[in-house]
Structures are given as C-alpha cells and as structure tokens.
Amino acid sequence: MMQSLIELSWLIPIYGFLGVLLSLPWSMGLVQRTGPRPAVYINIFMTVLAFLHGTFVFMGIWNVGGVELEIPWLQVADLSLSFDLDLSVLNLGVMELSTGLSLLAQIYGLGYMEKDWALARFFSLLGFFEGAVNGVLLSSSFFLAYFLLETLTLSTYLIVGFWYAQPLVVKAARDAFLTKRVGDILLLMGVLGLASWAGDLHYNEMYEWVKEANLTPLTATLLGLALIAGPTGKCAQFPLHLWLDEAMEGPSPASILRNSVVMTCGAYVLIKLQPIVILSPVALAVLISIGTVTAIGASLVAIAQVDLKRSMSYSTSAYIGMVFIAVGAQWPGVAIGLLFTHAVAKALLFMSIGAVINNSNCQDITELGGIWSRMPATTIAYVLGGAGMVGVLPLGGFWALQLGIDFLRREHPVLAAVFLVVNALTVLNLVRVFRLVFLGDITPKTRRSPEANWLMATPMMILSVFVVLLPFVMMRMALLPPLRYWHPWVFIALVVSGLLGFAIGATLKLNRSLSRSTDRNMRMLQDLLSNDFYTEELYRVTVVFLVRQGSRVVSWFDRYVVDGAVNLVGMASLMGGEGLKYSVSGQSQGYIFTIVAGVTVLGFLMTWAMW
C-alpha cells in the first residue's frame, strides 16, 4: 500500500492539472446550467487529494528515507530530458506546506470570489498553480523545475489579468509577464549552458559535476548570473521586482498564494541551485547584493505605500531578499527556515487584509479605520500573522531571523545588521498599517463591515492556530537550534530592533486626510519611496525606450530600404520599358539599319573562329 502510494507520487503534481482539465467545461462556459460551483468543488477535491496523498507519502518517507522516481520524457540524439521526482523529507515537507496553504487559499477564495462570474476560470488557474508549484518543489531534475517555472509565468499572467477589463490590470499583467520573462530567458541561457557542459540536468549529477567543473571564471560567473536571474524575476527582487506590487491588482486569494507559495517556490529553486552558483564568487556576491538592496529598499518602499496589498507585497520582496542573502552567504538552512515561516505568516496576513478588502471594497489604507471592533477575528489574524513574520518571541519568525543573525554575524556582521534593520522596518510598517486600518475612528467605508463569512474565516482561523503552533513544527523538523547554541546577544538585538520599530511605528504621526507630508523634503522622500524609487520611470527611459526605438528603426528600414529597394527595381524596369517605348520612331530606315547592324554583328560572331 505505502509502496504503491510512493510509486504513484508522480500523481501529486498531476492532481492540480487534472482539476484544471476536469473543470474546463465550466471555465469555457460550455456548462452553464449548474453555475460555476462544480468546477470549484472539483479543484478543491483535487487539492485535498494531493494533500492526503502527500501526507501518506511523507509518513512513508519519514521511516524509509528519500526515494527518487524516474520519469523519462524525451530522448533525442545526445539529449535526454526527464521529469524525475525527488521524494525527500524536505521536499515533501515544503510540498505539504504549499498544498496545505493552497487548499486554505482555495476555500478562502470560494468565500471571497463567491459572486464572480468567472469563478470556474479562477479555480482552474489556482489548480494550475498548485500543480505546477508541487512539481517544482518535488523535482529532482532542474529541467522539470524550469519547465514548470515557465508555465507559472503564463499562469501568473492569466491570474493577474483575471479582471482583464480594468486598465490597471492589463498593465499589471503585461508587466508581470514581461518582467518574469526576462528572468526566464536568462535562466534558459543558464539551462542551456548547464545542459551542454554538465550534460545532465539532475541536481545530484550537477552537484557532482560542479566538483570537477573546469570553467573559466568568466563562464562560471555568467552561468551563475544566468541561474540567479530566474529566481530574481520569480521572487520580485531588484531589478526585476516591478511586477509584484502591480500584480496585487489581481484577486486577493491569488495574492495569498503568490506572496506565500509561489515566491517560496522560486526561492526554493534558488536554494537548490546554490551549490552550482558557488562556482562563481562574483555570482554569490551579486546574489547577496541583490538581496540586500531588495531587503532594505522594499522595506522602505512598503512604508510609503497607501495601498494595503501593495504595502504587504513589498514586504514579501524584502523577506525573500533576506532569503537571497542567506543563500548567497551559503546558509541554506537559514533560507529554508525563513521561507517556511514567512510563507505561513504572510498567507495569514493576506487572508486578513483580504477579508478587510472584501468587506469594505477598498484597499486604500487612508480610507479605512476602526475595523478591530467590527471584525475581531480578522484583527486577531492580522496581529498573529504580523507577529509570526517578524521577530516576536516565541513565534516562528523570531527563530528564523534569530538563526540567520546568529550565523551571519560571524562572517558578515553587516548582513546580520541588514536582518535587524529589515525586522525593525517591517515591524514599523505593520504597526503603521495596523493603526490606520484597525485602530482609529470608523470611516464611512468601514461603517458596515461585518466579520468575514465562514468560508473565509475558517481558513483564517486554522492558519492562525498553525502560526502559533509553528515553533513546535519547527522543533519537530529539527529546524530550531538546540538550547546550548542560543545566544543571548542575538536575542536581545532582535528584540530591541523589533521594539524600536514598534516604538517608531506607534508614535509616528499619521494623518488620514493628508497622507502626503507638508514638509518639502519629507514629501520628496515620500514620493521617492511611494513610487518605488522611480524604477518604472527608469525602465521607461532605458530598456523600453531601446526596444521601442529599435523596433521603429527596423520597421522604417524594412519599409523604406529593403522594400524600397525592391520597389525601386520594379519601378526601374517599368520606367525603362516606358522609356524604350519612345525609341520606336516608326521610320523604316531606322529599322533597316538596326537589322543590318544586327546581322553584321551576328555574322561576325559566327565566323569568329574562321578569322
């Protein structure tokens, strides 16, 4: 029984895709009599199936140890591609987490999207996400991971563009696709390089190859950079971070998944690639600097946002930035701990703010207020989610950050400081948002805000409990350090940074009616941050400008030079014919002369040999 379940594990990612297929009749509008609900149930059922299957396999693997499943796909000439899965405890653990979050998000989504006409399409997309993410997490072949990451790009495009009639959504979907595509193309270059040089795209074989790889430093650097680029795009890291905040135009349940599961999935691939990236010290340094810039920058930008979801999405970028730092500093354990705790806490935070948005139809925090009295469960979820994410003893986030600071301070004290700063800034932002949205006076938009409906509240509560229990789970999975390694100074530093953030956040002067400061310098700083350091403008004047001008030049060249030359030849021959027409005079002496001359020349040529 257990054996066959393990052997059938390839079904785990398939369940999600199967749900997509089965709900096609509803999402295509072929079946309208039943409404879209059956498609929802199919997808939720498939997710439950994947979760249960995963649980059984997890229990089996726990005793037996990891198993590799071989699934050959294509064998052409010297190229062999396979979809092999690696069923290790870690992979399955992360997979279970993602499926569980996905299940909760789907139930939540049913409550959130209840009245949307395209419910079936939405759930198909969620099912697709779930399947693809599970595949990436379980893959033992980098090719499979790449394959699915790119399909995730497509589904991101579709799900961000879910409400495609809104102009902002159209722009967001486009930016999401193109930005991720840049990362994907660069990653594809890396895949090609690895496939050619290492000859095999399995992680284990590649790790072996790295040991004796004989690449020039330049090659290794470029390879490393190409490999980093993919996760950079996927995880919305500088400079490819532009899309994440825009992607918040999509439906909230999708945002829950994106900010917790999908980001985790991109970063997880990076963690698996880390042993290859170490080929190049430059790439590692770049990884760390990308992480640092994003962590600090995004934390600051988050503080200046007035959009509830965008503010949280920037903090996601910041946290994944810390993951990048951890990977770059070669502490994958820290990275996994951070990912794990962040995913859970961020999902809860997004569920909570999703409930607020659903009730008030508003995501501008300056227009919200006093929700705590109206939606107590949501408020509790927000507080727990926030506390679980930052360094609040004894919740999960504290342990992950603590571990990171503890490891980093020995070799890179600066990076440890970055962790502390991000922690302080995140606390600041969470407190700011809490004060604006949940405390204060009731505003017109929040006057009629009943507690979230049970479909949304139930997953929220389950996840709240899970956030509280997370330290125990971590203990069980041996992600917590033993007692004797606890370092009091690290504890104190982390707690102090959190308190500092809290103090600033709690005393900061917040003005609902006038969100822009009256002080000129302050206002400029505010604008700089709220516009994300003008990154979009930067793109507009550089890459977009280049491509647009390039295409214009080529188009002009095509029209006037290439096609023009062709038309010129045509014109010339026509004009030549027209011109020659007038050489016909009609006088017989002219004709006779031509004939005689012609015959003479001919005769001359024919008798040439005799002369």
Next chain:
Amino acid sequence: MLSALLLIPLLGALAVVCWPTKLTSQQAKNVSIVFLVLNFLASLYLLSQFDLSVTGLQFQESVPWLETLGLGYELGIDGLSLPLLIINSLLSLVAVYSSDADMRRPRLYYFLLLIITFAVAGAFVAQNLLLFFIFYELELIPLYLLIAIWGGPQRGYAATKFLIYTALSGILILASFLGLVWLSGASSFDYSATMANGLPWIQQAVLLAALLIGFGIKIPLFPLHTWLPDAHVQASTPISVLLAGVLLKLGTYGLFRFGVCTFSEVWVDLAPYLAWWAVVSVLYGSLAAIAQTDMKKMVAYSSVGHMGYVLLAAASANPLSYVGAVFQMLSHGFISALLFLLVGVVYKKTGTRDLNVLRGLLNPERGLPVIGSAMVLAVMASAGIPGMVGFISEFIVYRGSFVSFAPQTLLCLLGSGLTAVYFLLLVNRAFFGRLASTESQTGVQDPVLPVVTWQDRAPALVLVALLFVFGLSPSWMTRWIEPTTTAMYDAMPVKLDRDRHPAYRTSQLLDAPLGIADASIDVVTCSNGDCAL
C-alpha cells in the same frame, strides 16, 4: 501508395472543376472536404505503415518518364518528408474547412486549393531534382491566383511581388540543380546525397549559394522576405494558413534536403556565417513585428523570425540540431497556421485587424472568449511557454546549436524574448481591456459582434489540442524524425569540426560567447520593459 496522396487531391480538383451540374459554394466546399479527408486518412495510413527501422527512403515508386531529359517519376519518403506530408494534408483540410461558405467563383477557388495540396505533396515526395522543381513551381501558379483574385485591396501588388520573388527563387534553384547534374556528370536528375562529392570547393560553393538564395526567398530570410508580409496581409485566411503552415516549409525542406546533405563540405565551412544570418533574420523579424499594428502583419513578421531558428539549427550541423530543425518546421507550421486562423476569425467578426481599434475581445458575452483564449495559448506557444510544442522544438534547436555556436544561439534566444513582447502586446491590446470602451471606437466597431459558431472554432481547437499533444509528448514527433536526421548526419562526409572553425574554437575557450552573453543580458533586459500599450 505515395501516388495516392498525389492522386486524391488531383482527382478532387478535377471533380470540382468537371462537376456536371451546377455547384454552389457550399457544395464545392463539401466535395473538396471529402477528398481532403480521404487524403488525410491516406496520409495517416502511410504513417501507420512507415517503418522506423529503415533509415533510407520508403514507399519508393519509380516510373521512367522523359529519360532523355533525365526526368523520372521518382517518389519516396523518409522521416524528413513524412511529418511534413501529414501536416500538409491536415492544414489543407483546415484551410478548406475554414473557407467562407459563400465564396465567389467557388469552382476555381477549390480547384486551386486542391492543386496546391497536390503540388506541395508532390514536392515533399519527389526524389528527382527536376520533378521536385516542377512541383515547386506548380504550387506557385494557384497561389498567385488565389491571392490575386480573392485577396484584399492591394492584392494585385502583393500577388505580383510574390510571383516575381518566387519565380526568381525557382530560377536560381533550377540553375543550381542543372549545374549540379552537369558538373557531377550524372546521367539523370535522380537525387542522391553524394552527387556533389568530388566537385571542387568553389563549384560547390556557387551551387550552394544559388540554392541558399533560392530557398532563402521561400523561407524567407532577411533581406529576401519582403514579399511575405504583403502576401499574408492581402491573402484571405485559408491561404495565409497554407502559406505559413506549409508553403514556407518548402524552403527549409529544400534547403535541408538538397543543400545541407549534398554540399556538406561547403555547408560546414559556411556554417558560422549562416548562423549569423539566422541571428539577423530572427532579430530583424522580431523587432519589425513589434512595430506593426496590423495583427496579420505582426504574425507574418514573426514567421520571418521563427523560420530563422531552422537555419540556425541546420547550420549547427549536429544530430540534435537536425532533429530540432525539422521539429521547428513542424511546430512553426502548427503555431503559425493557428495564429493566422485565429486572426482570420477576429477579422471576420470585427471587420478589422488594427490593434489600435480592437479592444476587449475576451468579453464573455459580446466578444470572442473562446477564440481569445485560443489566441492566448497560440501566442504563448509561439513565445515558447513549456507544455506546448513551441517550447520543446526551440529547446532542441538551442541545445543543439549551443554546442556549435554559443553566441549566435544566445542572440537567437533574445528573439524568443522579443516574441513574448510583441505577442503580449497583441493580446493585451486586442483581447484585454474593455470592449468598445471609448466613443471613437463605438463608431468604428459594433460592440455586439456576430456570434462565433462552433464551425469557426473547431479547426482552431483541433490545432490547440495538437499544440498540447506534441508539447507534452514530443517523442511522438521526434521518433519519426530522428532516425532519418541521424542517418543524414552520419552520411555527411565532413562534420562540423570543432577545431577547424574559429567560432567553435572560441566557444570552447568560452571567451567570445561570454562577451556576447554579457551583451545579450543587457538586451534581454530591454525585451522586458513595458513597451506601452
């Protein structure tokens, strides 16, 4: 057996023309469909009888014809022509099926379409150089008429341009064939891969150059491509489907069959330059596509870009890249046929293809939601999203060419990135947004569009299904191709030598490709940006 594939469309053509009673448009269409279904079934039967263990020609037929000329009726297929033959049967059926029900001069129209099917099939199975040439030229006449009679407002110009270009291509090919036979002293035009062996390098080079330009017009490669956008824009939808799906493949097929193998000695020497040519073609086509506002023109330029990959793969000259070349021909056949089909439906329903006018076609009630969804998938397939056939064919091409020409491959990858840019613009502009949201648009475009029937959707959905079938299970495609291409590679007297070529040597040292890769990173980044709505 192969003659059946030629006879069925020919008989169909005759039947449509000689039908004794009056034939309405719908009846003529039905008659053609019957014959083409038979034709398709026959080609599937051929598939089932095809023996994978034989690497050479199969189903050979040989009838002496004009022996004094060296012209013989020599037919035969291998793994190179078989899939192309089947895609020809399939797309002809799709083209006829998606033709308008009330066509002007239906007899002539369906006659010409069937003749094209016949001629293209003939070109794919012909094993005699002269016979190939006859079929190659034969396909030109009906296509010229189809554009010139049933085309758009500028049809005269486009059709003539097409005719002159392709006739020129024919002349060059004929010249090359004649030269090959005469110089090699062969007694007839029967094709064999070893014909050019023993000829001096320079003679081979001249013959190959003529072939390259001749087939380069047909493929088309920059700067020989300008007939293509015009022809596509003016041609009606079924013709575009055939033109993009099958007829362009005649160019790559011819180049691959008669150029690469026969002149492999010269081919291998020229390979680095050919790869650069492919790069230019790819980037040029992609960049030009970005600037287009006519959907059809955009798709046409994307053809220029995507056919460049075939040249890249052929130039790389290793067993994997050869599979990639053939696979890419087929996948481009499916994808571009689908794209033109969908653009055709949009045009039929909205009356325009202008991206500045179209908006919000995905609208579930009044728009074209199913066609729009199919368009999103087709576009993504073209941009190389995994799961669909475009990804794996391009991946094989890149993986094959990377070991031979790393910098060229990386630059061609940019083309993939740019594909995403222009097709995303297309989908974003035409299908997203609000249907007829501004007043200026309501005048131009009736917000309530005609209903799309299942008849409009069926061929598109079949092609979409095929995209997924071969994208998820590419081995169903490669298994037919691989034995032949491997045999072709083994038969090459000279291989792309790793030490002889400067391009290769540098890629071994990994200096040059790196510089390029660096540059490419910069350029790729620019392929992202929002190139604005």
